[in-house]
Amino acid sequence: NAGVIQTPRHKVTGKGQEATLWCEPISGHSAVFWYRQTIVQGLEFLTYFRNQAPIDDSGMPKERFSAQMPNQSHSTLKIQSTQPQDSAVYLCASSWTGENTLYFGAGTRLSVL
Amino acid sequence: QQKVQQSPESLSVPEGGMASLNCTSSDRNFQYFWWYRQHSGEGPKALMSIFSDGDKKEGRFTAHLNKASLHVSLHIRDSQPSDSALYFCAVYNMGYKLTFGTGTSLLVDP
Numbered sequence: 001n002a003g004v005i006q007t008p009r010h011k012v013t014g015k016g017q018e019a020t021l022w023c024e025p026i027s028g029h030s031a032v033f034w035y036r037q038t039i040v041q042g043l044e045f046l047t048y049f050r051n052q053a054p055i056d057d058s059g060m061p062k063e064r065f066s067a068q069m070p071n072q073s074h075s076t077l078k079i080q081s082t083q084p085q086d087s088a089v090y091l092c093a094s095s096w097t098g099e100n101t102l103y104f105g106a107g108t109r110l111s112v113l
Numbered sequence: 114q115q116k117v118q119q120s121p122e123s124l125s126v127p128e129g130g131m132a133s134l135n136c137t138s139s140d141r142n143f144q145y146f147w148w149y150r151q152h153s154g155e156g157p158k159a160l161m162s163i164f165s166d167g168d169k170k171e172g173r174f175t176a177h178l179n180k181a182s183l184h185v186s187l188h189i190r191d192s193q194p195s196d197s198a199l200y201f202c203a204v205y206n207m208g209y210k211l212t213f214g215t216g217t218s219l220l221v222d223p
Contacts, residue, residue: 004156031209043157043201043213056210091156100145100205104156 004105006092012111013082021077021108025094032075033102034067037089046090049075050097082112117214119202125220132189134217136202139183145205146178146185149213152198160187162205192221 005024013019025032034046036059045059049069060067064082069075079086089109093102116139126132136146145164149157163169163176163185175188189196202214 033211035213042215045210045212048209050209093156098208100147100162100209100211101159102157102211104158106154106156 004092004094004103006090006105006108008108009106010109010111012113014113015083016081019079019082019086019110019112021079021090021092021110023075023077023092023105024073025075025092026103027073028096029094029103030072030097031095032069033093033095034075034077035091035093035104037091037107038087043091046077079110082110084112086110087112117202117204117212119200119214119217121217122215123218123220125222126192128192128194128221128223130192130221132192132196132219132221134187134189134200134202134219136185136187136214137183138185138204140204140206140212141183143183143204143206144208146176147203147205147211148174148176148185148187149201149203150198151201157199157201160200189219192219194221194223197221 007022032049036044047057047067048055052069064080067077089107091107093104120135145162147162148160151157161171163178169176178185200217203211
């Protein structure tokens with residue numbers, strides 16, 4: 001079991017460019033979460049999928065952020081027109097539905113210059 | 114909006130000592146409190162959960178919950194340098210959502 005896999009581990013973009021972050025959940029897990037981690041805000045919930053369906057995106061900044069889960073083996077978080085304030089570690093986690101242990105990936109560190 | 118406050122922000126203990134971390138939630142509608150630990154360069158890893166009043170022990174880690182005051186603590190006995198990490202308290206509710214606290218940075222001096 002390789003755990004939750006996130007790629008890339010580090011991404012550097014220029015202001016205004018697009019960034020796509022990838023997550024491969026643990027095989028068999030039906031729940032996928034995205035969190036953002038910064039020094040100031042800590043760990044913030046972004047969005048949640050269950051059985052590939054979007055359930056809760058209440059933490060997503062509305063205009064430039066979008067998340068998808070086209071199949072059970074991967075999810076993407078896309079940030080359009082990146083801004084310096086988007087610089088953070090983006091963490092993906094998965095779990096079995098109904099089980100409240102989250103298994104996190106190592107994260108993608110996004111740096112917007 | 115639910116808030117989860119942790120204290121202290123940082124803590125230093127000698128190797129073999131006891132580390133005590135605190136957490137308070139503002140939301141009575143919780144199902145579980147969780148403790149997660151994050152080493153540098155890694156994602157958070159679940160340590161233990163607690164939902165009943167009183168103590169729950171797992172190895173060197175003991176969690177204590179007081180539901181009336183919405184306060185949970187984590188005590189690490191015989192602290193090891195490998196315990197040096199960020200510790201997060203999290204509240205689980207709504208059937209799926211974990212809301213994390215502000216974190217406590219623990220340093221165990223060898």
